[in-house]
Amino acid sequence: MPALDIQSVTKSYNKLRVLDRVSAQIDKGELVTLLGPSGCGKTTLLRSIAGLADIDEGRIVLEGRDVTKVPIHKRGIAMVFQSHALFPHMSVADNVAFGLKMQGVGKAEREDRVKRALSLVRLDAYLTRMPHELSGGQQQRVAIARAIVTNPTALLLDEPFGALDRKLRETLQVELRRLTKELGITAIFVTHDQEEAVVLSDRVAVMNAGVIQQIAPAVDVYENPANEFVANFMGFQNIFDAKVRSAQELAIGDTVIATDKIDVAPGEGIRMAIRAERVSITAGHREGAIPGQVSSSTYLGEQNAYVVDTADGPVTARIPTSVARFSMGEAVSVSFDPAAVRVLAS
Amino acid sequence: MNRLFFGVVIALLFTFILAPTVVIALSSFGTSEILEFPPQSFTLRWYAYALARPEFTSAAWNSLWLAVSSTAIATPLAIAASLAITRGRLPGREVLQTILLAPLVVPSVVIGLAILLASSRLGFSSGSTRLIAAHVLIVLPYLVRTTSASLVRLDPLAEEAARTLGANSLRTFLHVTLPGLAPGLLAGMIFGFIISFDNVSISLFLANARTNTLPLSLMSYVEYNLDPSVAAVSTLLILMALVVAIALERFAGLRKTLGA
Known part of the structure; x- marks a missing residue:
């Protein structure tokens, strides 16, 4: 059983089809990137999986449970955004604890898990800091800790490193990959950067015009493009x-x-x-x-x-x-x- | 030379702003039966006199009640309106915003008269309800303005993040949205309270003997009397505003609240 089963998902905005019968299966613990130019539907697909966007047709099945009609907060996913989207009035520890609090996890266990999550992103010394006191890279690491601490069925990342400089981006890519592999988290990562996709993923799904053009291991997409669009996009x-x-x-x-x-x-x-x-x-x-x-x-x-x-x-x-x-x-x-x-x- | 010039200008400006307040505060302590400045000798008897006069105390309670209830009614309305204006995809939200802010530009005498005429025509003349409704109207723009300012600076993705982390829309609002707009909301509530408490022009049309407000009773008092009790009441009002401003600065940071 795949961890995430996307079945013929279709979505239109004002008669413009942004997702056209998209299907894909993602295995447990796999890291898949959705790669494509802006407007190709990759972010819409990610938001549909999260429940932040409704779909017109098709089904989204998370670990065997059809969540197509399940509201966002009951899907058991977690999301990391390009702007870190931290809660500005809460300390780092409270930010990370938020999801656990919503799940009703007790205080002692909560504190324990928050510390563990923050040490995974090497920020254990920053518990009491406020988000605006951190650098851009640190903020994004807190956002990742906040997402993984809840043991999400799927970790969804929407160009999380897009606003960071190149060197920091490369460091965080390596860290994210290590982290998801260590914890066995199923992750879907949206990007428009081919290099990032190739470095990060087990498989890359190249999208254009609301359709997955090719979904294959990074090496295959890079070396054996399925069609002209993929060839062009992969350089x-x-x-x-x-x-x-x-x-x-x-x-x-x-x-x-x-x-x-x-x-x-x-x-x-x-x-x-x-x-x-x-x-x-x-x-x-x-x-x-x-x-x-x-x-x-x-x-x-x-x-x-x-x-x-x-x-x-x-x-x-x-x-x-x-x-x-x-x-x-x-x-x-x-x-x-x-x-x-x-x-x-x- | 330049610095001296600006120093003098600033000093004059502050004198111009503060002098009337100082004059009122000092004359409230004068012993003379009519207001005089500077007072020859000092006493607190006008404060005792003012606080013992039922026309002032009951009017003060009316004003307080009016300011609190109109602010309390306007606050949830302002939150909803700000959310609709800044977050919604509501068609015509610019028009909505203009309408909500209109009481700031329309002379309040016009508003008072308009509400008086309209409510009489509709056969709706319950004194206090009408008065509260009118005060909600003039308080609302301040609340909408400051609340929207806070809301604009709040990343909408933070709310989406909360949703994905398991918070339903109510908890998202309580834990993320509301704390985010709290500074603006608080500032707006305090502005609104003071605007309502000090209002003369609208209350003038709509208040009756039972709902007489403090500014109105002060006005009618000075028509026939000129003893320092009016100054004493005014000094108490200034003190109240000062306490509120200091509290705001302490708890929320006045500069931050005003978005500077």
Whole structure:
């Protein structure tokens, strides 16, 4: 039995469908991120699970219990928001104790559990502080402690680190992952940051236009995007039209390139994708490579990013500066690592 | 030079604001039968005299009762109105806000006369009910203003967080929303109380012999008498306002409450 079963959830605002028959199963103790651009429906899905938004159709089942019609406060979930949403008039300890108080947990046990939760986020020395006396990172850690202390059936996080600087964000990502794994908490994390999704999650659900485009382990989403949207969103800089020539050959324009095995019938037109890191550039012309001219070059430190104009469109490549350098306008040819070419489902 | 100039301006300003109060307070202690300043010798007998006059004491009780009840009625209304204005998706909430704040800009003489005419036309002339209703009307804008100001600064996500943590809407309101808007609410209640207690222009139209308020009885008293008992009552009123302001500063922080 999955910890969270989302069954064909549909939701519209003013005739605009923000969730379109979304289904997903999340296992106990799993950390899943909902990843997508703003307006893709990820936050609405999270709020629907929490009960903060009503859904038009479908069911939400939490640990075997259908909670679709259950009010927010009886769902046994906990949520962490981007603005920490701490109670400003309560001390850190009272903030964390709030959920336990609502559950009717006795004072002695409450104090004990509050201390334990705060030590899990390494803030045990801050019990009596007020929220406004803490830094942004500390506030968000208190918010996490406040959420996990209640042993929620699901921990829902809505871009909780979005307002923090990069370094702090990375620290908290690692901490959150450690914490949920230690406690075996089922967590759903909303973000628009691919890197954050890849670092954090067991599985990533990429969303667009109210639909989950792909839900798979982070490695799969990163390396084998299911379709063009996912490829684009996960940072595949090169996406082309191509024609299948054989089980191991694609034609891009007049150039035939080698690939790993392709499961599409020869003669079919497809879309293919490849990351800039897996494109190589050689000076002059070469068989099995696409000829073109270097039209831009950007220094990135370890690498140079080049754009090569070809008859089939611009190709972006990232070449380690230690390997080779090319100058603007130079006649070159680009070739693809056969193992890295991805055929996208249409 | 510049500093000296501003120092003088500030001193003059304070004199201008405080001098009448000082004059009233000092003359209330004068022994003479008519108000004089500065008093030649000092006594407390006008305080005893004023406190023994039933027209003042019963009017004071009326005013107190009126101010307390109109503030008490306006408070829940103001909370509901502020929630609707700042949180709701109510259509026309800007219009609602304007209407609620209107008594601040409409001259209160007009309001008093309007309520008198309207209530007589409707055959609704119970003195005290009408008076309380009118005072609720003039107290409400102050409460709505300060309460909304507090509410705007309260993160609505804090309320959602409380809901997800197992609080139903009543407990969320009691534990999160209400403490969040308490400073503004408290300030508004105190303003409202003082506005109602001091009001002359509306009470003038609506009060009768039984519901005479303190400001009204002071006014009619000075028409025929000019002894320092009026000053004594005024000094007591000033003292009351001062105590309230100090208490507010102590418990809630006056500056914080006023949103400065």
